[in-house]
Amino acid sequence: MGLYQAEEYDPVFVFLKMSSNMYTGQRVQCVHGLCGEHGYCECLPCYSGPSCQHYEDKYGPRFAIMEDTVIISAKHTGVMYKATAEDEDLGLTCPLGPGLNARCPCAAVTYSLRADMDDAFDIHESSGQLSLKPGVDLRPGIHYQVDIVASNTNASMSTPVHQLSAVQTLTVVVHSDDTLHDLLSGHQMGTGMVAD
Structure with a gap:
């Protein structure tokens, strides 16, 4: 999970949370994260970037x-x-x-x-x-x-x-699915025994 101060955001993302950066006064859109107390996005796992907009998959x-x-x-x-x-x-x-x-x-x-x-x-x-x-x-x-x-x-x-x-x-x-009896019967018939 990373902390990023908001700079720019991508308006394409739908699920957004808003926060104000207390240092710059800018509105922050946290796409996949939580808006922090000081206007920073706290990214959820698997996401990074100033607005938590980048998906990160490090391992397969x-x-x-x-x-x-x-x-x-x-x-x-x-x-x-x-x-x-x-x-x-x-x-x-x-x-x-x-x-x-x-x-x-x-x-x-x-x-x-x-x-x-x-x-x-x-x-x-x-x-x-x-x-x-x-x-x-x-x-x-x-x-x-x-x-x-x-x-x-x-x-x-x-x-x-x-x-x-x-x-x-x-x-x-x-x-x-043959039973043991079926297997043994088949074996005996294969040894030259002739049925009457």
């Missing part, structure tokens, strides 16, 4: 686990996996804890799938929950690779410290 999301595996049955429905990416803006740019300053738009992560992966799978944009699309049948014994992309919006005025997206490769293993 990253996955702690770059490759993961989930095992599901061929008849699986619903959520099968939850992707989790972290953004260091939360804690470094934005304070942790309750209150107005704890809101951190520059740490918001958006999840998506690489374009060739979205025929069979679907991911919730904000929660990262991965599920099968309705009506999709997966074949037992087959492994599917899904690339999950975590990204955040960069309308930032500054150059980010890290790239603003990360990819996690998830291997979805589809196992058979």
Whole structure:
């Protein structure tokens, strides 16, 4: 959060707060901040500039686990996996804890799938929950690779410290729903036993 004495403001922004600078007598418009006692804008996290008009996103999301595996049955429905990416803006740019300053738009992560992966799978944009699309049948014994992309919006005025997206490769293993009895019966028939 930064303190800036007001100089000029950009009239394009809609949500504005007004204050008077006691030293210059100028009216101050605080776009993404609070008007301070002495006519300075106190910027909310992720914003900077004399009127708190510049969006700052210094860090991109990253996955702690770059490759993961989930095992599901061929008849699986619903959520099968939850992707989790972290953004260091939360804690470094934005304070942790309750209150107005704890809101951190520059740490918001958006999840998506690489374009060739979205025929069979679907991911919730904000929660990262991965599920099968309705009506999709997966074949037992087959492994599917899904690339999950975590990204955040960069309308930032500054150059980010890290790239603003990360990819996690998830291997979805589809196992058979055969019981142990079914598996053993199939094994015995394959050893040359002839049924009468």
